Amino acid sequence: MNAISRLAAVVSLASLFPLTALAGEVEVLHWWTSGGEKRAADxxxxxxxxxxxxxxDFAVAGGGGEAAMTVLKTRAVSGNPPSAAQxxxxxxxxxxxxGLLTEMDAVAEEGKWDALLPEQVAGIMKYDDHYVAVPVNVHRVNWLWxxxxxxxxxxxxxxxxxxxxxxxxxxxxxxGYIAIAHGGQPWQDGTTFENIALxxxxxxxxxxxxxxxxxxTLSGDKMVKVFETLQxxxxxxxxxxxxxxxxxxxxLLINGKAGMQIxxxxAKGEWTAAGKVAGKDYLCVPFPGTQGSFDYNIDxxxxxxxxxxANRSAQEDLARIVMGAEFQTLFSQNKGSIPVRQDADMSGFDSCAQASMxxxxxxxxxxGLQxxxxxxxAASGYVQGAMFDVVTNFFNDPKADPKKAAQQLAAAIQAVQ
Incomplete structure (x- = not known):
């Protein structure tokens, strides 16, 4: 082997050392378990x-994430948290x-996160002005399918x-069709309620x-009308x-048994997983009356x-990957969302995603961004839980009084602040 060949071999081996030495384990707690969501997580x-x-993989099924949070609290309290959690x-x-979160400012600065993210989004990802979370995507909640x-x-x-x-x-x-396809779970009831509220x-x-x-506002005449409409x-x-x-x-929509879903x-990820095409096999329109507004959910x-x-190094790579243009595009195309990066190329996305961006x-x-x-x-899990309790109890009682429900909502939220 000549000198040049030996040098090339040394360089080649050396390039492997950082990867091998710093290769770690990435454990991510999430609830991306449905068809489209699982493809996105993969x-x-x-x-x-x-x-x-x-x-x-640390997947805990349950669309709203309540079960996942219960598991996470047990792990965190015992001093054995995952690398990242949803x-x-x-x-x-x-x-x-x-005091359980790690700062990711160096990775954020290297990746120019402040320039890529809308100010409202960047603020959510920081604690005490330090990045402690990385945004995966942006979901629009106020869609009618x-x-x-x-x-x-x-x-x-x-x-x-x-x-x-x-x-x-x-x-x-x-x-003879189901007009509104719905799942009777508190978070789904709450999703319908807040669309009507917006x-x-x-x-x-x-x-x-x-x-x-x-x-x-929580107990006012407009909120009474929201409950009347929900009923x-x-x-x-x-x-x-x-x-x-x-x-x-x-x-139920995909199989032609229902006409609409809030x-x-x-939800678009399920249509995609079923091989359906936006604008042809299904339509997305802003929930009636919310045109110009964007009710957002950011994973x-x-x-x-x-x-x-080694696991800390792997965690930093996880953050880099999540904010990278490749992942942002692939993940949202599978999950139905849009990239959080404002420089995202939307040309490869379907018509619903392009309208959403x-x-x-x-x-x-x-x-209009709410x-x-x-x-x-919008608020803590305690406030969310108070809303769910009032809304679901109202939703499941055909004789419930909308005015009383609005008063109960205001009282319940005030009690947990």
Missing amino acids: TLKELVEQKGHTWK IKGPDIQEWGAL INPEVFQKAGATPPTTLDEFFVAADKLKAA SILGPQDYHKAFVELDSA KFRGYMDANTAGRDWNGATG MGDW SLTLFKLKDE KDFKEAVGNG PSLAHLM
């Missing part, structure tokens, strides 16, 4: 493994206050107002109610909603303090 696993790290919104601040073939058979037209919604729902029901209250009063937690929605759902998972409800854009991975140096960028500047309460973006 994308992250593959990119992590390409860096030489070991992926340890925590979001104000709950990131609570974990930060416990439509099966156009079912609509055509029923002679219905995609609605743009609540009045038009009920006209369409009546036609679907008369034609439509009736408008973005400013929505913010007053669910971010500022203003009692007068009316219940009459367009089938008798088998109790306990149904959200993707089961999406399946759900965030993760994020919150990063915990780790003792092992356009509306998101507009809402950033016009006051955080989802049902998905832990």
Whole structure:
């Protein structure tokens, strides 16, 4: 072997040392378990493994993440947290206050996160002005999903107002279809409720109610109308909603048994997994009355303090991968969301995603960008839980009084602040 060959061999071997020495384990707690979500999570696993790290999947089923949080608390208290966990919104601040999170400022500076993220999003990812979480994507919650073939058979037209919604729902029901596919779980009830609230209250009063937690707005006449409308929605759902998972409800649309579903854009991942095409096999329209507003849910991975140096290195690589353009695109294309990076190339996305990104960028500047309460973006889990209790109890009682429900909502939220 000549000198040049020996030098090349040494360089080649040396390039492997950092990878081998710093290869660690990445354990991620998440609840991406449905068809489209699992494909999205597998994308992250593959990119992590390409860096030489070991992926340890820590998936806990349950669309709203309640079960996952219970497991995480047990692990964190015992001093054995995962590398990252699917925590979001104000709950990131609570974990930060416990001193359990690690700062990722060096990786953020290297990746220019402040320049790539809208200010509202960057603020959510920081505790005490330090990055402790990395945003995965942006979901729009205020979408209405439509099966156009079912609509055509029923002679219905995609609605743009609540009045038009009920006209369409009546036609679907008369034609023998389930008008609204729904899963009777608290977080799904809450998702429907906040869509109606955004439509009736408008973005400013929505913010007053669910971010500022203003009692007068929470118990006011507009909120009474929100409950009245929710009660009316219940009459367009089938008798088998109790306990149904959200993707089961999406399946009713995909299989032509239902006409509409009120759900965030993760529902699109199920259509994609079924080989369906946006704009042809299914339609996405803003929930009636919420045009110009964007009710957002941001998936994020919150990063915990780790003792092992190799695992810390792997954790940093995880953060780099998540904010990378490749992952942001692949993940959102599988999950139905849009990239959080504002420089994302949307040309490879479907029409629903392109419309979502356009509306998101507009809402950033016009006051229409509002955080989802049902998905832990607007307030703490305690406030979310109070809302779920009131809404689900109301939803399951056909004789419930809307005015009393609004008063109960204000009282319940005030009690947990």
